[in-house]
Amino acid sequence: LVSRKKQSADTVITVKDLSIGGASSVMVAGPCSVESREQLRTVAAALKESGVKLMRGGAFKPRSSPYDFQGLGIEGLQLMKEVADEFGLATISEIVDPAHIEIAGQYIDFIQIGARNMQNFELLKAAGESRTPIVLKRGLAATLEEFILAAEYIVSRGNNQVILIERGIRTYEKWTRNTLDISAVPILKQETHLPVLVDVTHSTGRKDILVPCAKAALAAGADGIMVEVHPNPPTALSDADQQLDIPQFQKFMTDVLGSGLFK
Ligand code: PEP
Ligand code: MN
DSSP states (O other): OOBTTTOOSOOOEEETTEEESSSSOEEEEEOSBOOOHHHHHHHHHHHHHHTOOEEEOBSSOOOSSTTSOOOOTHHHHHHHHHHHHHHTOEEEEEOOOGGGHHHHHHHOSEEEEOGGGTTOHHHHHHHHHOOSOEEEEOOTTOOHHHHHHHHHHHHHTTOOOEEEEEOOBOOSOOSSSSBOOTTHHHHHHHHBOSOEEEEHHHHHOOSTTHHHHHHHHHHTTOSEEEEEBOSSGGGOSSOTTTOBOHHHHHHHHHHHHHTSOOO
């Protein structure tokens, strides 16, 4: 169902005053984790000022260590809604439990399924029963075929609002957190009719190469970019090393928008 052979026209997903997969590019920005109302309001104000309409923020965090911050849970989703309503933004947040798919729709505009859960088939099926658009990230070591089949799980259950995110894959390379597979972008655009975004933060795990990676993604045909921003990254409860602070984010936006590649 997600194949170009089934549908030649691009899928365009419209939420509030935002379209993804259409003529214009989209920027998704926000903190790795929702930590507090104040933290989220500071980020939301910066997004609004930079013209970003879609805010990300994790409430359920799939952390490598069980001793690390696990997220604020439902309270985090409630904060996303409260702050997004105040600033007129749409929201994306990750859900990790099929039991939370339904309630999540009350608080957020897009449900993210993260890399670690790309092949959590019960979660994919639950996402397919939902009518909330789904943002599906490529698994840490998933082939493109596996990625596309994961999207097919969702669409085959009746939810055709799916966005794919390339977020880097595991390789032997150590100078980036993951290896951004730029070739995934034209292949996914060619093989499927779904919108494709590139998460420059989790793919690289560093802050100094985000602009060239975002430009490369857009030049390769990506429909948008995801990036993490935090008011005070050194104190962040997750991904402290890779989040941009607000001035860095503003510079990133200026450079990406100024490149002429962001439509
Ligand atoms: C995230 O976007 O918050 C995240 C955990 O990313 P990924 O699933 O790509 O690792
Ligand atoms: Mn993160």
